[in-house]
Amino acid sequence: MAQSTGNLGDQVAQLNAARTLVLGDAAFYPQIVNGVLPIVGARAHLELRRWGAEFLAETFSSPALALVQKEQLSAVALQMLRDTLELPEKDTLVLKHIVEAAASLYPLVFRHIINHPEDTAAWENMTAIKDEILRRWDSFPFPVKVCCIKFVQRVVQVQTHGVTDPRVRSRKDPQATQPVDVDVDHFQRPEQNETSLAIVPRNHPLLSLPNLEAEASGLLDRLLSALQEDESDPLLVNATLNSLSVLVRTRQSIGNKIINAVLSFVPAKQARTPITPAVRVGVKSMERTARALMVNIMRRNNNHPLASKMQQHIDRLMQSRQEAVDDSSKKRGLPTEPTDGLDNAKRARLEAESPPLLKVPPLPSGPISYAQLFTLTEDAGLSSFDVKQLPVDLLVKIVVPLLARVEPSTMYQAVDAIRSRYQTVQKQQAAQPPPAEEEDDDDYxxxxxxxxxxxxxxxxxxxxxxxxxxxxxxxxxxxxxxxxPPPLSETEAADIGRGAVGRVFDMLATSTTAPAAKGKGQQNLGFSRLAGSTFDRDAWVTLLTRLATRAPAGLEGKPDTGKPTISDSIRETLYRYILEDFRGRVNVGIMWLNEEWYNDRIQMKFAASQRTEDDEEPSVNIHYDKWSLRLLDGFLPYLDSRDTKIFIRFLSEIPEVTIPVTQRIASLAKDPERVNLCVQSLMYLIMFRPPAREMCLNAVEDVYQTYEESRPAASKVLSRWRPHSTVLEQTLVTRTENQP
Structure with a gap:
């Protein structure tokens, strides 16, 4: 229908205003769609048909419009789309938007037909549109072909079995896993059951499950054929790969078939000769799209049965791309004729330009140093920089790559300039007469x-x-x-030592802990480990404990001399450091006490070996008993029932349990809330530290006899380990006598 340019412009302006209105408020979509369909029909002007096709494609893909409203509008829009598609005039923009709209409409119409099988006109229009698109797929212009791939992907997705929600069933057969007779209740929650063959009843008058499934299988094969051809357009291949990712994610029944097709796809085979930059870009894009598809599949399902094959195919894709394409993209080789060092005849014949001359500054007057001899730059900052400040390994990493990139002509000019400088300096020194003193006596x-x-x-x-x-x-x-320097007094030396120890403890707060997981073949060397092998917190603690225990061994003199030593300062600082956070620093306390016990035994063994029959009993400073009791006295008042594991671990890893230690443990029973902590700790030592079993059993008897609140828990321990205990028998007798 012929229309004037002015009327056409006014109509397009009004239609654009209507589009702006619905974009602002989706509630106007039904009214606007029903109003613009007569204006943009198949008999309208080309500009109006373009606008109408684009508007319908935008409407049915809009997330703002509800699915129910889209389903209602689909019936009225199908006839207009079919008439426009069957026109003999083929406009690329109109066809492109019609196919896009059909891709959005197909799931809606399919669901509409399941609910309303009597609406045969809507299904006939949708089928006619589908057949027309599939028949003319190969003859469509290139932009329309890309939209056809999306349409076919939607058809395959709808006409295959999908996942259903068992909570959404038909009213007529509530026990069925798949609805046999679908009614309105089945679609009260459409987001639960997506549109697929799984929701189609078996006796539907319009939808035949075998025919639909066979058609979907054929369309899928046609879709995958783009990956099997020797020469395909990279854009069509990329569009196909992008559409397949949705099918792999939503349709498990055809997922393995798609993945196997992608595994057999090698983008390097698509490279056509001659290999131009456009061909290289296309091959790289197909390789990256295929790799991204498989990476996303493995990311969503790490336990996919084809994960190993997909990983191997990813590696093959990268390797094939490098072999087939990257070799041709490298820079050209070196020329057959040299470009530097040409004589004048060759330079004139080959019309080669002379390399740029290097500017060499003159040497200063007077004596010349080596730095001035080898300096070819006039930059004051570079000349004054002291290269000795950099480590040697860093200099090697910097100089070697720089020398590899220096142009040969520049290097030759620099070497010639330094050589001429050196020869000039030698001539100047040879021309000067030697001093008279050296002439009189050269050997002086x-x-x-x-x-x-x-x-x-x-x-x-x-x-x-x-x-x-x-x-x-x-x-x-x-x-x-x-x-x-003047000699230090003992007091000054002690103050300096304490200051150094304090700085080391300050470093513990900023140092990191050693990694918990050890690699294969690594082991904890215990006492044989090197304290300075690592620079973590454990290394510094080991260093401090050994400074306090091993370093002053044999230098402390007689015990109880009353003079403070550097080792005692370290021990005192360790003691305070552990008590500041005993729960987090229990490892430090265990390590320290083990070092103290080990040092005490070594010193006692050495003193016994040096003793003769006439000597008195050797005197050795014993530190383990003193500091273990001090440490227990420090943190026992702050323990509660939540610290049972920490306290038992401490008792199990210290090297020796003595009677004073068991007495400290038994003192916990004074508090009724910590009776269980006391009994459990002693029971652990009884079970797993046999050398201390008798001492701990004595402590349990003492606790049983002294504190009445501990008798229920302590009696269980005594009845197992000392069933004939006198204390336990006396208590039983007393209870028997007191009974009426």
Whole structure:
């Protein structure tokens, strides 16, 4: 229908205003769609048909419009889309938007037909549109082909079995896993059961399950054929791969078939000769899309049965791309004729340009140092930089790559410039006459004296007559000897030692802990480990404990001398450090006490070996008993029932359990709330530390006899380990006598 340009422009402006209205409020969609369909029909102007097709594609893909409203509007829009698609005039934009709208409409119409099998007109229109799109798929323009791939993907997704929610069943057969007679109640929750063959009843008058499933299988094979052809357009292949990801995720029945097709797809085979930059970009894009598809599948399902094959195919894709495409994309090889060092004849014949000349600054006047000899730059910052500040390994990492990238012509010019400088300096030195002193006696070697040695009085007038500016540097005349520092007193040495120990403890707060997981073949060396092998917190704690125990071994003199030592300062600091956070630093306490016990035994063994028959009993400073009791006295008041595991671990890993230790444990029974902690700790030592079993049983008897609240728990321990205990028998007798 012919229309004037002015009327057409007004109509398009009004239609754009209507589109703006529905984009602002989706509630106007039904009214606007029903109003614009007569205007943009198959007999309308091309511009109006373009606008109408684009608007319908936008409407049925909009997430703002509800599914129920889309399903209602689909019936009225199908006829317009079918008439426009069957027109002899084929406009690319109109076809593209019609196929997009059909891809959005197909699941809606399919669900509508399941609910309303009497609406045969809607299904006939949808079937006609589908057949027309599939028949002309290969002859469509290229942009329309990409939209056809999306449409076919939607058809395959709808016409295959999907996952259903067992909670959503038909009213007529509530026991059925798949509804046999679908009514409105089945679709009260459409988001639970997606549109697929799983919700189609077997006796539907319009939808035949075998025919639909066979058609979907054929369309899937046609879709996968793009991956099996020798020469396919990269954009069509990428569109196919992107559409397959949805099918793999939502349709498990055809997922393995799709993955196997992708595994047999090698993008490098799609490279057509000659290999142009466009071909290389296309092959790389197909390889990346296929790799992204398989990576996303493995990411969603780590236990996929084809995960190993997909990983191997990803590696093959990268390797094939490098072999088939990357070799041709490398830079061209070196020319047959050299570009540098050409003589004038060749340079003139080949029209080669001379390499740029390197600017070499002149040498300064006067004596020349090695740094000035090899400096070819006039940058003051670079000339004054001291390269000795950098470590050697870093210099090697910097210099070697730089030398590999230096142009040969520039390198040759720099070497020639330094060579000419060196020859000039040699000629200047050879032209100067040697000093008279060296001519009189070449073998004379003066004996220089240090600065602090006074020169003879006879040489003073000679030195004073020499001009001040010609006097030699006195530092170069001999070694400079610093005066010896004054000796430190014992108090000063102790203060400095305590300060050093305090700084080490400050480092513990900032140092990291050692990794808990050890690699294969690694083991904990215990006492044989090197304290400084790592720089974590455990290494510093080991260093401190060994400084306190092993370092002063044999230097402490007789015990109880009353003089504070550096080792006692370290022990005192360790004691305070552990008590600040006993629950988090129990490992430090265990390590320290093990070192103390080990050092005590070594010292006792050494003293016994040095003792003779006439000697008195050797005196050895025993530190384990003292500090273990101090540590227990420090944190026992703060323990409660929640610290049972920590306290039992501490008792199980200290090297020795003594009678005073068991007495400290028994003192916990004074508090009725910590009776169980006391009995459980003693029971653990009884069971797993046999050397301390008798001491702990005595402590349990004492607790049983002293504290009445502990008798229910302590009696269980005594009845097992000391069933004939006198204390237990007396209690039983007393209970029997008191009974009426």
């Amino acid at each position: 070697e003066p004996e220089y004296q240090p600065m602090d040695v006074a020169a003879p009085e006879t040489e003073q007038p000679a030195q004073s007559t020499e001009p001040a500016d010609l006097q030699p540097d006195l530092v170069s005349l001999g070694p400079f000897v610093l005066p010896q």
